[in-house]
Amino acid sequence: MPIGVILARHLKRFEGPSGSTWFKLHRACQSIALLFGTIGFATGLYMGNHPGIHNTPHRCVGITLMTLAFVQVCVAFFLRPKKDRKYRIWWNIFHFLVGYTTIVLAIWNVFKGFDILEGNIMWKISYACVIGCLVIIGLSLEVATWIRWLWNKKSKELGV
Numbered sequence: 001m002p003i004g005v006i007l008a009r010h011l012k013r014f015e016g017p018s019g020s021t022w023f024k025l026h027r028a029c030q031s032i033a034l035l036f037g038t039i040g041f042a043t044g045l046y047m048g049n050h051p052g053i054h055n056t057p058h059r060c061v062g063i064t065l066m067t068l069a070f071v072q073v074c075v076a077f078f079l080r081p082k083k084d085r086k087y088r089i090w091w092n093i094f095h096f097l098v099g100y101t102t103i104v105l106a107i108w109n110v111f112k113g114f115d116i117l118e119g120n121i122m123w124k125i126s127y128a129c130v131i132g133c134l135v136i137i138g139l140s141l142e143v144a145t146w147i148r149w150l151w152n153k154k155s156k157e158l159g160v
Helices: 004-016 021-048 057-080 088-117 123-160
Strands: none
Touching: 004 021, 004 088, 004 123, 021 057, 057 088, 088 123
């Protein structure tokens, strides 16, 4: 999911003749994330129906995540207004909030799942490194975007 967000946020500025490459990549990444999330959810349901491992917070967050994910998909496919509509800003805010909430909850739930399974600490460290790298990439691109925006604004003010 974070890769799809990074692509949507930062490739949009480099739209070429094909127009919506960033959107296709965003949708592909989010679809893959939804597929993996669904597989994880189904695995959790299967494991939860057997004696042994039960964790109510992890299960509740998993159900919440699947609900948020499917709401996000339905709203994106069926309720997305055209760019020129005045209420598009509200749709954008909703999409942003639901998307980032889903990502944060998913990351937390994966770490909770590692704790529940009491697996090898290397899985947890590896996952933390991947998430950390994505955060660094996202923040670096965000800083670069703001610097570029400020530079362009200053250039326009100076008439350069």
